[in-house]
Amino acid sequence: MEAVGATRIFQRSIVKRGLKYAHYYGDGDSKGFISVKDTYGKDSVTKYECIGHVQKRVGARLRKLNSKNKNLSGKGKLTDSFIDRLQNYYGIAVRSNVGNLSGLQQNVIAALFHCSSSVEKPMHGQCPIGKDSWCYYQRALSCDKKPNEKYKGLSNEVLNTIKPTYLELCTKELLTKCLHGRTQNSNECLNGVIWQRVPKEVFVCLKILKSGALDAVIQFNDGYKGCVEIFKKLNITPDYFTLKAYKHLGINRINDEERH
Numbered sequence: 001m002e003a004v005g006a007t008r009i010f011q012r013s014i015v016k017r018g019l020k021y022a023h024y025y026g027d028g029d030s031k032g033f034i035s036v037k038d039t040y041g042k043d044s045v046t047k048y049e050c051i052g053h054v055q056k057r058v059g060a061r062l063r064k065l066n067s068k069n070k071n072l073s074g075k076g077k078l079t080d081s082f083i084d085r086l087q088n089y090y091g092i093a094v095r096s097n098v099g100n101l102s103g104l105q106q107n108v109i110a111a112l113f114h115c116s117s118s119v120e121k122p123m124h125g126q127c128p129i130g131k132d133s134w135c136y137y138q139r140a141l142s143c144d145k146k147p148n149e150k151y152k153g154l155s156n157e158v159l160n161t162i163k164p165t166y167l168e169l170c171t172k173e174l175l176t177k178c179l180h181g182r183t184q185n186s187n188e189c190l191n192g193v194i195w196q197r198v199p200k201e202v203f204v205c206l207k208i209l210k211s212g213a214l215d216a217v218i219q220f221n222d223g224y225k226g227c228v229e230i231f232k233k234l235n236i237t238p239d240y241f242t243l244k245a246y247k248h249l250g251i252n253r254i255n256d257e258e259r260h
Contacts, residue, residue: 006032010039021045025182027053049174052183055091058169059083065165077158085151086115090169092134098181101172108170110135112163118153190220223250 006024013021020040024033024047033047062083065072072078093107110126114135117123124147127135131142140147154162197212198204204212218226224246231238238246 003031003035007035007039010036010045013039023048023180025050025180047177048180048182049177050183051091051094051178051181054169054174054178055087055094058090058166059087061165061169062086062162065162069161072158072161076152077154078162082115082151082154086111086166089115089134094175094178095181096128096134097179099179101176101179104175104179105170105172108175109167112159112166115151116154116159117149118151119149121153122147122149123153190216193220223253225250 010021013019021036022045024030024036024045026033026047027050030047033045037043037045037047039045062078063080066078066083089111090108093111094104097104097107106126107128110124110128113123113125114127114137117137122137124135124137127133127138129138129142131139133139133142136150137147194213194216197216198209218230222229227246228238228243
């Protein structure tokens with residue numbers, strides 16, 4: 001379905017929008033990109049990696065490595081909490097170096113040593129310096145404070161085992177496709193809003209599918225106030241409690257987004 005939808009969007013871009021799409025944001029094995037890359041001529045569309053998917057790839061690769069190597073399991077080794085933390089710092093490094101390939105590569109590599117550091121073996125030499133650094137160690141030094149290591153880190157044995165796998169996600173070839181700093185999550189969020197109304201697991205007729213999709217687009221773009229505009233188009237005047245409820249739902253929606 002993704003490939004079919006992408007093909008339709010790209011093929012009608014000139015007729016309906018008067019433009020050509022130059023870039024496609026997707027994950028590594030996106031079938032959608034394969035279907036559109038030659039839309040306007042051979043290799044006329046360039047694929048960029050969704051940085052959210054690349055970030056998740058860090059966790060997936062390390063968990064796969066962990067499942068194959070029993071020596072990596074256990075306290076003080078390659079735990080889920082360590083993987084989550086490293087994955088998070090990888091994402092921070094990518095978002096902090098938009099358009100800067102050398103800085104990006106240095107930062108994602110630094111993230112591994114940053115997370116592997118301990119009191120006995122601090123490894124923050126490659127982390128960005130200054131008060132605005134994402135590295136708590138370097139922030140402390142810039143404020144003339146004694147750095148406080150928060151974690152126990154990894155042994156050299158574990159670090160050397162995971163390093164080759166992690167460095168595969170630090171190549172210039174991959175990171176060049178992440179320099180835009182963008183993600184396709186907004187599209188996935190829209191899909192989620194649509195699926196709330198018309199679940200993928202339930203068959204519905206075309207009329208209901210279209211109604212659900214249109215309602216989802218309205219809420220995605222305008223929130224619950226979009227419903228008020230629909231009422232006005234139908235010559236229906238919402239009462240006080242309806243408006244109050246929509247306002248309350250809108251505030252909750254924004255607060256929920258900020259928490260995540």
